[in-house]
Amino acid sequence: MPVEDQIIVPLDVPTEQEAIALVEQLPQVTFWKVGLELFVSTGPGIIRFLKNQQKRVFLDLKFHDIPNTMAGAIRQVSTYGVDLITVHATAGRRALEAVNVAARDGAQQAGYPSPKLIAITLLTSLTSRDLAFDLKVPVELPEYALQMALLAQESSLNGAVCSPQEVAQLRQVCGDDFLLVCPGVRPSWAQADDQKRSMTPSDAIKAGADYLVIGRPITAAPEPVAAWEKICEELAALGV
Numbered sequence: 269m270p271v272e273d274q275i276i277v278p279l280d281v282p283t284e285q286e287a288i289a290l291v292e293q294l295p296q297v298t299f300w301k302v303g304l305e306l307f308v309s310t311g312p313g314i315i316r317f318l319k320n321q322q323k324r325v326f327l328d329l330k331f332h333d334i335p336n337t338m339a340g341a342i343r344q345v346s347t348y349g350v351d352l353i354t355v356h357a358t359a360g361r362r363a364l365e366a367v368n369v370a371a372r373d374g375a376q377q378a379g380y381p382s383p384k385l386i387a388i389t390l391l392t393s394l395t396s397r398d399l400a401f402d403l404k405v406p407v408e409l410p411e412y413a414l415q416m417a418l419l420a421q422e423s424s425l426n427g428a429v430c431s432p433q434e435v436a437q438l439r440q441v442c443g444d445d446f447l448l449v450c451p452g453v454r455p456s457w458a459q460a461d462d463q464k465r466s467m468t469p470s471d472a473i474k475a476g477a478d479y480l481v482i483g484r485p486i487t488a489a490p491e492p493v494a495a496w497e498k499i500c501e502e503l504a505a506l507g508v
């Protein structure tokens with residue numbers, strides 16, 4: 269896969285007009301992410317727009333609820349024809365198993381291939397200290413992320429979302445067929461923002477990520493096209 273196709277850019281903007289403007293400004297981007305802010309504002313209209321532009325779509329709504337409610341929501345969003353959907357691994361085994369069936373049903377009903385379901389292991393904005401002291405999880409962070417990924421894999425999900433700092437371990441344990449998507453990616457020249465477990469794009473790919481989610485370093489850059497090109501050049505230099 270060309271390196272450009274491994275970068276997913278989030279449309280973290282409040283309106284459909286701003287989202288469309290970004291897509292038009294960055295025609296080189298093939299994979300866009302629609303998250304909570306934009307989806308709450310526009311509903312599925314933005315997904316139709318992206319699909320009409322032949323873009324791949326990552327619907328990052330991070331579903332987290334009881335199994336029946338998760339299944340109902342996933343059945344509905346699986347009728348949109350998106351490529352990737354996130355759920356929280358902490359919804360638990362029964363919910364993860366339920367969403368698998370629901371995604372197949374919804375996609376089949378709409379005549380689309382099943383979307384790939386990927387589970388959030390631990391948000392990249394959280395630190396070891398947050399996990400231990402605020403969330404009261406008495407497990408080291410890398411072990412916790414791994415256990416959440418394994419829960420997703422045992423529940424037949426397609427992959428997981430993890431920080432680049434955990435991706436090498438997850439790749440080694442979960443194998444090559446398990447999709448690993450990494451947000452929290454920061455080129456050396458970008459600021460960290462609220463990301464706490466970051467790595468550079470090339471280090472994240474070398475560590476085993478399938479896809480990188482890179483937002484503000486591109487979309488909030490003074491020149492988004494130049495920022496995109498700089499990241500692609502850095503990745504192309506890896507020669508992978």
Ligand SMILES: O=c1ccn([C@@H]2O[C@H](COP(=O)(O)O)[C@@H](O)[C@H]2O)c(=O)[nH]1
Pocket residue numbers: 278280303328388390391392393429451452453461463481482483484485
């Ligand atoms: O653990 C997670 C899960 C999802 N995200 C999402 O990725 C992007 C990152 O954007 P940046 O501007 O590159 O920080 C954003 O849409 C998050 O909702 C994440 O960061 N961490």
